[in-house]
Amino acid sequence: MKVLRLAKPGGLDRLTLRDEPDPGAPGAGEVRVRVHASSLNFHDLGVVSGRAGAADGRIPMSDGAGVVEAVGEGVNAFAPGDAVVSCFFPTWEDGEPTIADFSQTPGDGVDGYARETVVAPATAFTRAPRGWSAAEAATITTAGLTAYRALVVNGGLKAGETVLALGTGGVSIYALQIARAMGATVIVTSSSDEKLARAIGMGADHTINYRRDEHWAAAVLDATGGRGVDHVVEVGGSGTLPQSIEACRIGGHIALIGVLTGRGGEIPTGLLMRRQQRLHGLIVGSRRHQQSFVEALETLAIRPVIDRTFALEDTAAAFRYEVEQRHFGKIALGF
DSSP states (O other): OEEEEEOTTOOGGGEEEEEOOOOOSOOTTEEEEEEEEEEOOHHHHHHHTTTTOOOTTBOOOSOOEEEEEEEOTTOOSOOTTOEEEEOSSTTOOSSSOOOSSSTTSBTTTBOOSOBSEEEEEGGGEEEOOTTOOHHHHHTIIIIIHHHHIIIIITTOOOTTOEEEEESSBHHHHHHHHHHHHTTOEEEEEESOHHHHHHHHHTTOSEEEETTTOSSHHHHHHHHTTTSOEEEEEEOSOTTTHHHHHHHEEEEEEEEEOOOTTOSOOOOOHHHHHHTTOEEEEOOSOOHHHHHHHHHHHTTSOOOOOEEEEEEGGGHHHHHHHHHTTOOSBEEEEEO
8 A cells, every 4th residue: 555654854845655565454342444635734844844843754644534434343333335534633533632742643652644555443533524525525634623613512603603813724714614603703814915804705704815904803893883703713823922912802712723933932811811811722533522523524515625636746845835834625635
């Protein structure tokens, strides 16, 4: 089978596609899956660039979608032919978070899905939404589930509320789609007028170009009559969090899901406290969260936005495209 491996110390020039032995039949409690697609995330970029310090020879990519080819003894949840999608935290099945690192995350602490075939515990997968392509399903694992947990599981999103989505990457576009499908008003920010126009075409109610409106929190307050939004999908981190706090209503909810602008910096904790806001840090979600999300996707009129799909042998080019930040929505790998 074809396998993509990353050599130390990392870097796109250290990705090598190899022919390796087939993993064979699944054991008890395992499934054998023919992987057909993955999708790129900022986390994966950290791994392949070497910043995450992954083990030498690591198989990257956290997201994987494909078809079950065989099941081991005791597996009743899946059957050959079932379309499945991987879980970001394979050992976190349900309940409160149980892990605070990426030691069990595919493509980081353990081998990921940049390979044609995998044998893994059945609990490492959920079924994929009916009728979705493998590339579409692969966007669920990280980006889709993060947005769903931020808004629905943790945020308790209700119709009529207002959501601020920062940027037009995979998580933010999923947040736009989920919020609109559930009857919420959505404000989207970007530095690109072209991307903002596309967001409007997808149902965004208000857009803000943060290059022109550097104090974009004021524009959010203007758009909400001075009240602020109910939910912020905060992907920037320390560089954007102060304005997110300002843009969020008193008693509102800020889901901190990314650190694109840095891992540390000045945060106006006094303003957060005075506005009595709930700041909730999260990383993706549990297997049960993903199962609920798949169920929701089969009732909501949502299909993921995939900007481009690259072949497995062109994974380095796919990451270069991500670094250029020209994409809108998700970048996929198909194989």
